[in-house]
Structures are given as structure tokens and as C-alpha cells.
């Protein structure tokens with residue numbers, strides 16, 4: 001089956017965008033689910049808690065040793081009591097932070113069990129303080145040994161999890177950077193496509209109002225501009241003139257020198273017209289060998305002067321070879337709004353009637369057709 005280039009372009013664009021969209025969604029989903037597992041994992045805070053808990057464990061052992069050595073010293077008892085209150089609180093804090101990390105899922109049963117067991121032993125330890133148990137020193141050492149294992153093993157896992165979190169963050173920032181790059185690329189490509197479309201649209205609209213042989217404005221552009229200025233003059237009372245120009249016996253140029261020579265003569269004539277008009281005036285080719293000049297801000301006298309100048313310049317025009325030496329003449333019809341023409345159809349009809357009279361009157365002349 002034959003597919004048009006437009007169909008292939010649309011298909012390619014759709015597939016490209018669908019693939020890009022799928023890749024983005026997949027990447028976003030993967031990273032979001034992985035990031036979700038790390039959400040709330042405050043590893044630095046957890047590390048701080050564990051290190052403090054380790055220090056408190058050593059403190060408890062020392063305080064218990066001191067109390068065993070000097071059972072009557074109230075400061076030692078007070079220190080032990082403070083640590084017995086502080087340590088379970090610390091364990092609670094560690095458990096709470098742990099529950100918000102992926103470590104909770106990874107099976108910390110052994111460590112949590114050790115903490116729970118130690119907590120129970122800390123609760124019963126208080127009862128052994130009055131009077132101080134003879135085994136206090138040994139109890140302190142056993143507690144420290146148990147907790148040292150639990151805390152150092154936990155610290156090790158936290159360090160590994162923190163490293164994994166850092167790797168994830170690095171990958172996330174690369175993914176976000178890539179995504180932003182892709183979005184910028186797509187936006188850039190769209191902007192370029194839009195700019196290209198806009199250029200093409202402008203070129204098309206330019207072509208739709210341009211005569212292809214001479215590059216002059218065409219009938220449509222002349223009509224649009226004339227209507228615009230007529231509307232303006234209806235408000236400000238200004239004057240507008242229209243010159244119609246028809247080359248005389250142009251058929252003879254084609255017959256004598258051939259159609260391409262006729263084309264070249266038309267182009268030379270168009271160039272001459274363009275070079276003789278002022279800025280606001282517009283030259284158009286209406287078709288064949290018929291041209292027009294719109295003078296948006298001129299009355300009959302100025303338009304007549306220009307018409308005469310154009311007529312003389314036509315007769316003096318050097319045509320390109322092989323038609324060089326051939327004398328081209330033009331007949332012109334002129335009308336202006338002052339003469340009573342207030343719409344383009346009326347203005348054109350009056351100028352055309354003037355042109356008809358110029359042809360009838362022997363050609364190579366300008367006739368003004370004023371409204372009665």
C-alpha cells in the first residue's frame with residue numbers, strides 16, 4: 001500500500017512521542033517507587049542516635065561499676081537512674097526512625113529483639129539498685145556486650161543504606177537532568193517547527209497576492225489595499241486615484257519575437273513601473289498585458305502627471321533582446337475618488353472606461369474618466 005509523506009510523518013511523530021512518553025513514565029515510576037522506599041529515611045539522625053546510644057551504654061557500665069564500688073554514693077545511683085530512663089527513650093527513638101526507613105523491611109528482627117531484651121533487663125535493673133546487687137558490675141558488662149553487638153551491627157546496616165540512598169539520589173538527579181534535557185529538546189524542536197510553519201505560511205500568503213511572472217502585486221492585493229484606503233478616506237475625506245495601463249498591440253511582440261521575448265518585455269515593463277512610483281503607491285499586474293497603479297493619497301492632477309510620465313517612459317523603454325528596438329506603447333485610463341467614485345468597483349469601472357477611450361482614440365494616450 002502506498003503511504004503519503006504526510007502520513008509517514010504523522011506516524012513517525014506519533015510513534016516518537018509515544019515512545020518518549022512511555023520511557024518518561026517508566027523512568028518516573030521506577031524512580032518514584034524507589035525514592036518512596038527511602039522517603040523519610042533520615043540516616044544521619046539515625047546514626048547520631050545510635051552513636052549516642054553506644055556512649056550511654058558505656059556510661060551505664062561505668063556508672064554501675066562505680067555504684068558497685070561505692071554503694072553509698074548517691075551520685076552514682078542518680079547517674080544510673082538517669083541512664084535507665086534515658087536509654088529506653090533512645091531505643092524508642094531509634095525504633096521510630098528505623099520504622100520509616102527501608103531497613104525496617106529488610107529484616108532487623110535480630111537487632112530489634114536484642115533491643116527489646118535489653119529494655120526488659122533495664123526495667124528489672126532498677127529493682128537491683130536498692131540495695132545494690134553484688135552482681136551490678138557483671139550485669140553492666142553483659143548489657144554493654146549485648147548492646148555493643150546490636151548497635152554496631154545496626155550502624156553498619158545504616159551506613160550501607162545511606163550509601164544506597166546517595167547512589168539513588170545521584171541516579172535521580174541524572175534522570176531529572178536527562179528529563180529536563182529531553183523536554184527542552186522537544187520544546188526546541190516544536191519551536192523550530194512552528195517557526196518553519198510560520199515562515200511557510202507567510203511565504204504562501206505572500207505568493208497568494210503576488211504575480212509570478214513580474215513579482216508585482218496581483219489583482220487580489222490591489223483590491224484589498226484599495227478597499228482599505230477607500231474605507232480610510234471615507235472617514236478622513238482624503239483622495240485616491242487609480243491608473244489602468246494596457247500595453248498596445250502586445251500581441252505583435254509575441255508574434256514577432258516569440259512568447260519568451262513577450263515575457264521578458266512584460267518583466268522589463270514591470271521593472272520600469274516599479275522604479276517610477278513613490279513609496280505609498282502600489283503597482284499591480286491585473287493579468288495579461290494589463291497593469292494598474294493605485295495612488296492611495298493622490299488626487300487627479302498628481303495621478304495624471306504620473307500617468308503621463310509612465311506613458312512616455314514606456315515609449316522610451318529599451319526592451320531586452322530579441323525584442324530590443326521594438327517601441328512599446330501603453331494606453332492609460334485614470335479615475336479618482338474626488339470624481340465621485342467611492343467604492344473600488346465604481347473606481348475601476350471609471351478607469352476602465354477611460355482606458356477604453358484611450359484605445360479608441362488611437363492608443364499611446366491617457367484618458368481621464370470623471371464621474372458625472
Ligand SMILES: Nc1nc2c(ncn2[C@@H]2O[C@H](COP(=O)(O)OP(=O)(O)OP(=O)(O)O)[C@@H](O)[C@H]2O)c(=O)[nH]1
Pocket residue numbers: 213246247248249250251252254258259260261262263266287288289359363
Ligand atoms: N508573452 C506573454 N504574452 C502574454 C501574456 N499574457 C497575455 N499575453 C499576450 O498579450 C496579448 C494581448 O492581446 P490583445 O488582448 O489582442 O491586445 P493587444 O495585442 O495588446 O492589443 P490592444 O490591447 O488592443 O492594443 C495576447 O497575444 C496574449 O497572448 C504573458 O504572460 N506573456
